[in-house]
Amino acid sequence: MPRHKKPKLAVWKFTSCDGCQLSILDCEEELLAIASRLEIAYFLEASKRTMRGPYDISIVEGSVSTPEEIKRIQDIRSNSRIIVTVGACAASGGIQALKNFRDKNDFLSLVYATPSYICTLDTALPISRYVPVNFALQGCPINKGQLLNLICALLEGRTPNIPTYSVCVECKLKGNICILVSKNAPCLGPVTQAGCGAICPTYNRACYGCFGPKETPNATALASELKTCGFSNADIARVFRTFNPTREEFYQIGRQYERSKKSD
Numbered sequence: 534m535p536r537h538k539k540p541k542l543a544v545w546k547f548t549s550c551d552g553c554q555l556s557i558l559d560c561e562e563e564l565l566a567i568a569s570r571l572e573i574a575y576f577l578e579a580s581k582r583t584m585r586g587p588y589d590i591s592i593v594e595g596s597v598s599t600p601e602e603i604k605r606i607q608d609i610r611s612n613s614r615i616i617v618t619v620g621a622c623a624a625s626g627g628i629q630a631l632k633n634f635r636d637k638n639d640f641l642s643l644v645y646a647t648p649s650y651i652c653t654l655d656t657a658l659p660i661s662r663y664v665p666v667n668f669a670l671q672g673c674p675i676n677k678g679q680l681l682n683l684i685c686a687l688l689e690g691r692t693p694n695i696p697t698y699s700v701c702v703e704c705k706l707k708g709n710i711c712i713l714v715s716k717n718a719p720c721l722g723p724v725t726q727a728g729c730g731a732i733c734p735t736y737n738r739a740c741y742g743c744f745g746p747k748e749t750p751n752a753t754a755l756a757s758e759l760k761t762c763g764f765s766n767a768d769i770a771r772v773f774r775t776f777n778p779t780r781e782e783f784y785q786i787g788r789q790y791e792r793s794k795k796s797d
């Protein structure tokens with residue numbers, strides 16, 4: 534990053550719940566230190582003041598799910614030196630990608646009082662399906678410590694130090710009793726990237742993989758284990774499709790078990 538002037542940072546929202554942008558604001562005290570090293574040029578959730586591009590770093594939250602968003606992400610790409618996506622929606626489509634596997638009109642009529650006003654694509658897809666992305670931070674929402682690590686790494690021109698091991702490692706470090714083994718819960722911890730501190734198993738809840746696939750996940754083996762534990766094919770397809778349905782490692786399992794669900 535050039536030393537002679539502050540790099541310009543922009544934060545953009547696409548289809549999402551805003552949770553990852555709130556994680557940026559949740560940095561609070563650290564934000565002051567960051568703001569001293571960056572020019573926050575565009576971040577509508579934090580300030581009405583905006584500066585024109587080009588931008589050095591664009592942080593993008595949300596998935597592409599409307600025709601207008603396709604054009605907007607292309608404009609942002611051409612106006613940004615580095616694009617970082619944050620969260621499951623941006624990396625994988627997120628919850629709204631549930632419509633990718635059904636007729637979108639089934640969802641529109643359930644969610645909106647007047648569906649005829651809605652103009653939406655048939656799919657909600659990751660940002661990387663439309664433009665090249667330099668780095669993707671996983672999570673729903675992202676981990677604030679990982680975000681700070683990433684921003685500092687970009688400022689210092691080094692590789693971010695984000696763990697690629699599984700949630701199970703965090704779970705074991707907490708001394709939890711495994712709920713997959715002891716309670717037959719459909720826990721995706723073994724194939725999910727660390728970052729949340731294994732918060733769900735810590736409170737006796739199953740992991741639905743919101744931090745996305747870890748590096749080299751063996752989703753096939755975990756799905757077989759869930760089958761042995763008595764879960765139906767439909768249940769297994771659903772658990773792999775909850776938060777990160779378009780990530781290849783989870784998508785293939787979802788598709789395989791969805792096709793097999795007639796044999797439940």
Ligand code: SF4
Pocket residue numbers: 700701702704705709710711712713714720721722723731734740
């Ligand atoms: S409870 Fe889940 S995250 Fe924890 S060790 Fe068991 S499988 Fe892994």
Ligand code: SF4
Pocket residue numbers: 673700725729730731732733734739740741742743744745
């Ligand atoms: S335990 Fe799983 S579902 Fe819960 S926050 Fe962590 S990654 Fe997400």
